[in-house]
Amino acid sequence: MSATLFGVETPGLCQLPGFARAHENAVIALIGAIAAQAPFRTMLTPGGGRLSAAMTNCGQAGWVSDRRGYRYERTDPLSRQPWPAMPGLFQTLAQNAAHQAGFPGFTPDVCLINRYEPGAKMALHQDRDEADFTAPIVSVSLGLAATFLWGGPTRAAKAQKLPLFSGDVVVWGGPARLTFHGIAPLKPGPHKLGLRYNLTFRRAL
Ligand code: MD6
Ligand code: FE
Numbered sequence: 001m002s003a004t005l006f007g008v009e010t011p012g013l014c015q016l017p018g019f020a021r022a023h024e025n026a027v028i029a030l031i032g033a034i035a036a037q038a039p040f041r042t043m044l045t046p047g048g049g050r051l052s053a054a055m056t057n058c059g060q061a062g063w064v065s066d067r068r069g070y071r072y073e074r075t076d077p078l079s080r081q082p083w084p085a086m087p088g089l090f091q092t093l094a095q096n097a098a099h100q101a102g103f104p105g106f107t108p109d110v111c112l113i114n115r116y117e118p119g120a121k122m123a124l125h126q127d128r129d130e131a132d133f134t135a136p137i138v139s140v141s142l143g144l145a146a147t148f149l150w151g152g153p154t155r156a157a158k159a160q161k162l163p164l165f166s167g168d169v170v171v172w173g174g175p176a177r178l179t180f181h182g183i184a185p186l187k188p189g190p191h192k193l194g195l196r197y198n199l200t201f202r203r204a205l
Pocket of ligand 2: 125
């Protein structure tokens with residue numbers, strides 16, 4: 001299955017609008033429990049800047065960034081404890097979304113959780129710190145609407161804008177796995193959360 005963006009077939013990209021809608025409140029509550037153990041923090045970049053989205057993780061490892069680079073770590077650098085376990089609902093949601101998108105057998109081992117306050121953004125990047133690029137990435141959006149930027153195989157490619165609403169799921173993999181992508185500065189909006197969460201499930205180890 002593939003999405004059509006502005007009339008162009010995009011192999012490997014699949015949008016599942018509202019796929020997580022029924023679980024919105026349960027997922028938000030679980031994020032709160034994870035953050036009680038592994039708090040959201042804004043990470044340093046190798047260049048010395050700071051990411052504007054705050055992050056935490058659950059699962060067998062977590063994505064971290066600091067002056068030494070980007071990587072997955074099995075423990076939270078703040079607590080030196082393992083990251084919180086991935087809740088069963090997260091695992092099921094990600095597996096079902098991947099299956100529906102044409103990637104059966106996806107079993108994520110990590111979940112990166114991003115929290116955007118209004119004004120926060122994510123510059124165009126590739127997700128390339130995972131060991132297994134044959135596995136897709138499943139992305140779940142909650143809270144305020146965002147504009148997803150879908151670029152191309154190089155940073156120079158002009159990005160298309162894709163609106164994402166609370167409960168939307170996007171899956172990509174295969175030929176799209178290393179596509180440049182990002183999030184435009186988040187705008188305030190009517191959603192009760194007042195911010196946006198994004199969960200990305202990956203096969204990282
Ligand atoms: C976000 N997402 O939606 C940022 N990466 O807040 C990502 O960077 C991302 O959504 C890989 C796959 C799916 C994603
Ligand atoms: Fe990404």
